[in-house]
Amino acid sequence: xxxxxxxxxxxxxxxxxxxxxxxxxxxxxxxxxxxxxxxxxxxxxxxxxxxxxxxxxxxxxxxxxxxxxxxxxxxxxxxxxxxxxxxxxxxxxxxxxxxxxxxxxxxxxxxxxxxxxxxxxxxxxxxxxxxxxxxxxxxxxxxxxxxxxxxxxxxxxxxxxxxxxxxxxxxxxxxxxxxxxxxxxxxxxxxxxxxxxxxxxxxxxxxxxxxxxxxxxxxxxxxxxxxxxxxxxxxxxxxxxxxxxxxxxxxxxxxxxxxxxxxxxxxxxxxxxxxxxxxxxxxxxxxxxxxxxxxxxxxxxxxxxxxxxxxxxxxxxxxxxxxxxxxxxxxxxxxxxxxxxxxxxxxxxxxxxxxxxxxxxxxxxxxxxxxxxxxxxxxxxxxxxxxxxxxxxxxxxxxxxxxxxxxxxxxxxxxxxxxxxxxxxxxxxxxxxxxxxxxxx
Amino acid sequence: xxxxxxxxxxxxxxxxxxxxxxxxxxxxxxxxxxxxxxxxxxxxxxxxxxxxxxxxxxxxxxxxxxxxxxxxxxxxxxxxxxxxxxxxxxxxxxxxxxxxxxxxxxxxxxxxxxxxxxxxxxxxxxxxxxxxxxxxxxxxxxxxxxxxxxxxxxxxxxxxxxxxxxxxxxxxxxxxxxxxxxxxxxxxxxxxxxxxxxxxxxxxxxxxxxxxxxxxxxxxxxxxxxxxxxxxxxxxxxxxxxxxxxxxxxxxxxxxxxxxxxxxxxxxxxxxxxxxxxxxxxxxxxxxxxxxxxxxxxxxxxxxxxxxxxxxxxxxxxxxxxxxxxxxxxxxxxxxxxxxxxxxxxxxx
Numbered sequence: 001x002x003x004x005x006x007x008x009x010x011x012x013x014x015x016x017x018x019x020x021x022x023x024x025x026x027x028x029x030x031x032x033x034x035x036x037x038x039x040x041x042x043x044x045x046x047x048x049x050x051x052x053x054x055x056x057x058x059x060x061x062x063x064x065x066x067x068x069x070x071x072x073x074x075x076x077x078x079x080x081x082x083x084x085x086x087x088x089x090x091x092x093x094x095x096x097x098x099x100x101x102x103x104x105x106x107x108x109x110x111x112x113x114x115x116x117x118x119x120x121x122x123x124x125x126x127x128x129x130x131x132x133x134x135x136x137x138x139x140x141x142x143x144x145x146x147x148x149x150x151x152x153x154x155x156x157x158x159x160x161x162x163x164x165x166x167x168x169x170x171x172x173x174x175x176x177x178x179x180x181x182x183x184x185x186x187x188x189x190x191x192x193x194x195x196x197x198x199x200x201x202x203x204x205x206x207x208x209x210x211x212x213x214x215x216x217x218x219x220x221x222x223x224x225x226x227x228x229x230x231x232x233x234x235x236x237x238x239x240x241x242x243x244x245x246x247x248x249x250x251x252x253x254x255x256x257x258x259x260x261x262x263x264x265x266x267x268x269x270x271x272x273x274x275x276x277x278x279x280x281x282x283x284x285x286x287x288x289x290x291x292x293x294x295x296x297x298x299x300x301x302x303x304x305x306x307x308x309x310x311x312x313x314x315x316x317x318x319x320x321x322x323x324x325x326x327x328x329x330x331x332x333x334x335x336x337x338x339x340x341x342x343x344x345x346x347x348x349x350x351x352x353x354x355x356x357x358x359x360x361x362x363x364x365x366x367x368x369x370x371x372x373x374x375x376x377x378x379x380x381x382x383x384x385x386x387x388x389x390x391x392x393x394x395x396x397x398x399x400x401x402x403x404x405x406x407x408x409x410x411x412x413x414x415x416x417x418x419x420x421x422x423x424x425x426x427x428x429x430x431x432x433x434x435x436x437x438x439x440x441x
Numbered sequence: 442x443x444x445x446x447x448x449x450x451x452x453x454x455x456x457x458x459x460x461x462x463x464x465x466x467x468x469x470x471x472x473x474x475x476x477x478x479x480x481x482x483x484x485x486x487x488x489x490x491x492x493x494x495x496x497x498x499x500x501x502x503x504x505x506x507x508x509x510x511x512x513x514x515x516x517x518x519x520x521x522x523x524x525x526x527x528x529x530x531x532x533x534x535x536x537x538x539x540x541x542x543x544x545x546x547x548x549x550x551x552x553x554x555x556x557x558x559x560x561x562x563x564x565x566x567x568x569x570x571x572x573x574x575x576x577x578x579x580x581x582x583x584x585x586x587x588x589x590x591x592x593x594x595x596x597x598x599x600x601x602x603x604x605x606x607x608x609x610x611x612x613x614x615x616x617x618x619x620x621x622x623x624x625x626x627x628x629x630x631x632x633x634x635x636x637x638x639x640x641x642x643x644x645x646x647x648x649x650x651x652x653x654x655x656x657x658x659x660x661x662x663x664x665x666x667x668x669x670x671x672x673x674x675x676x677x678x679x680x681x682x683x684x685x686x687x688x689x690x691x692x693x694x695x696x697x698x699x700x701x702x703x704x705x706x707x708x709x710x711x712x713x714x715x716x717x718x719x720x721x722x723x724x725x726x727x728x729x730x731x732x733x734x735x736x737x738x739x740x741x742x743x744x745x746x747x748x749x750x751x752x753x754x755x756x757x758x759x760x761x762x763x764x765x766x767x768x769x770x771x772x773x774x775x776x777x778x779x780x781x782x783x784x785x786x787x788x789x790x
Binding site for chain 2 (some may be wrong): 128
């Protein structure tokens with residue numbers, strides 16, 4: 001009872017003519033807008049519309065920082081259209097910023113589906129972005145492809161049950177999962193001699209508890225002694241008790257899955273209280289993905305280990321744009337003046353795989369045909385192979401997470417830090433670039 | 442007996458016409474899925490949810506004087522119960538409606554604790570309750586902490602049917618709650634509610650059952666927020682606890698009630714439409730959109746403290762959906778602005 005029509009009827013009863021006129025036009029405008037007249041489904045037969053949703057601003061903005069550059073590359077590559085079979089289609093990429101808000105992500109997805117009539121949806125980075133978009137697509141029957149979040153949180157976090165058939169017909173995801181983290185950590189932590197005692201700081205949140213329940217016991221079986229002071233709440237400011245325990249147990253390996261500000265607080269206190277001198281490997285996840293996370297730590301940031309879903313040393317070429325890893329990273333640094341990040345390759349791999357799926361479909365304007373093409377997609381992107389025919393569960397193609405380290409950049413470098421590959425257990429094609437340096441070495 | 446110089450007025454031509462217009466509008470909207478695009482159906486469903494949120498917070502704060510900044514407790518709980526019930530095998534639209542009822546049920550015992558608190562204590566106390574519910578929901582293995590889950594049961598319905606059912610359910614829920622509130626405010630209890638709004642102590646002194654009346658509104662507001670939460674879930678499908686238990690929902694409710702006109706029935710409706718329009722037009726502006734929202738709310742609080750409708754009502758004496766009575770001089774037709782009103786003026790502090 002309260003859309004544009006109502007303000008029309010209310011205004012018509014009002015005493016002032018000018019106010020009535022104002023509200024009439026406001027109501028009419030509202031109504032015209034609400035019915036979405038004009039742009040809906042105006043796309044011609046030979047135009048493909050691709051929705052692209054990522055967090056460009058807000059707390060997750062670090063993930064989307066490089067998207068503008070990658071989209072530019074993709075648009076340039078698609079300038080003359082995309083050849084599917086013997087027909088060439090114009091491709092429009094409609095990119096949207098979630099502002100790091102999951103509700104907004106879902107609403108953007110719905111307006112791209114219902115308002116713009118997209119033929120394929122792409123979503124990238126974090127459950128807060130991907131899950132609402134994937135759910136909107138699954139419900140509306142629009143094919144959706146995504147990457148950069150643990151696939152378990154994508155598959156089981158959206159209501160799929162272990163052992164049961166997949167409830168998803170339209171949505172597909174590729175990239176790392178818990179199993180890859182396990183392989184990478186075992187490989188990375190055996191690179192240098194330690195006492196194999198791992199101090200773990202896992203918070204009381206979804207990631208922390210999942211890692212505590214699944215990864216920690218597996219690492220225990222692989223020969224590491226896990227020292228766990230118990231869950232802490234996100235936002236904790238005093239870590240003295242945990243640091244004291246790690247010191248007492250002489251944990252030479254340290255592993256954590258914190259939100260970035262918590263890690264900065266912990267690591268500074270650990271330095272003040274003399275724990276960091278003891279640490280040979282400081283392995284962080286969730287924080288330490290991007291140079292800015294590490295730069296914020298000052299001197300304490302050098303030699304922290306991390307894991308990368310893409311690195312410029314990856315030996316693959318982008319199937320869509322033809323650029324190599326090094327070309328992508330250098331191109332970005334030249335265009336933006338900022339240091340390259342692992343997100344560059346991840347975002348481009350999504351566009352690679354999306355374009356491949358459209359090309360593999362019998363008719364890219366037919367959503368069911370595109371979804372079918374996704375379900376059997378086998379292609380190589382700039383971030384490595386994507387293969388939906390042999391995943392651990394349907395709809396998922398697992399991908400690598402490569403052990404890495406942030407080291408002091410050589411003299412003469414434009415940036416303070418260098419990001420090097422130290423192991424390659426989850427994708428042996430990626431060349432190892434440097435030996436792991438002990439943190440306190 | 443000398444004739445009183447006043448006559449009591451409730452219905453006017455304008456208000457009769459507007460009630461008929463509203464009824465016709467709802468009837469027309471009910472046919473919506475037949476002629477609206479999917480996009481319009483989606484947006485209207487969102488608008489209906491906003492109307493529910495605005496009306497229910499307005500009832501709570503504007504009428505019962507209970508300023509809560511923790512209504513997201515019930516919004517989140519409504520969505521959570523829907524996920525739980527649907528996972529337990531209940532038909533999904535049944536689960537959505539039952540979830541709202543369950544939320545109302547939970548708020549009943551809760552009210553015995555919360556309504557002992559006054560003003561600021563109550564406001565903060567409700568926020569604490571919301572955080573508590575959030576943590577409890579996170580403990581459910583089905584929800585998997587902040588990871589959440591999705592209402593996959595809805596995918597059994599085709600896109601068109603799902604859109605239409607959710608739309609109808611939102612429209613029916615909104616109409617039902619508006620009608621209920623309208624009837625309630627016009628009843629004997631309603632006179633009590635408006636008396637409490639104007640002055641709680643005075644109301645108690647003339648025999649209004651303050652505690653019982655407040656409880657009634659508290660439960661109604663919880664039920665409404667719960668329904669809004671379950672409807673939002675039906676539209677979004679993804680349940681991530683952090684999103685549903687976020688204080689932003691209460692911030693939206695406050696914005697809508699404040700801008701439209703706190704303590705006026707029409708105001709909440711107008712506030713919802715304004716918020717919906719602002720979000721649609723400026724939502725893409727990111728941080729500046731939020732700054733703009735804040736500045737708008739601030740501007741209204743400073744310059745139009747009674748909101749848009751409060752201003753219209755004071756200026757033109759207009760009442761389209763009358764829940765109070767007015768006294769008018771019989772002899773000469775006074776300008777409406779000078780008309781004294783009974784039990785309809787929000788208290789001024």
